[in-house]
Amino acid sequence: MEDIFVVKRCNKIIIHGRRAGEAGHPPPDAAVWYRIEDTRTRGFIGDGFDLEEDAQRECRQLNTRSQVTARQA
Template structure:
């Protein structure tokens, strides 16, 4: 049976704010985060994860629960 939930890698850009009158050359930080996507609805589950391992663990649990419910 095909997995319903899959892990998607997403880009995350952190923009640093500054106050009026401040001179700041802080560049945005480009990082990644991981989200769980539902292949049926093309939506996302949860808030996202900083670690790919955490996202995959949660994804496996969701897929296991959905297979039990389908039977």
């Protein structure tokens, strides 16, 4: 059975603000974060994860629960 939930890597840009009177500010930082995607609806589950390991662990749990539910139906 194919997994319903998969981990998707997303780009994140962190923009640094500056206060009035400051001449310059640091450039934006490029970073990544991870979301769990439902392959049936293309929707996302939860708020996202900073670490890929956390997203993978949650994804495995969701897929395990969905397989148990499918077998009972």
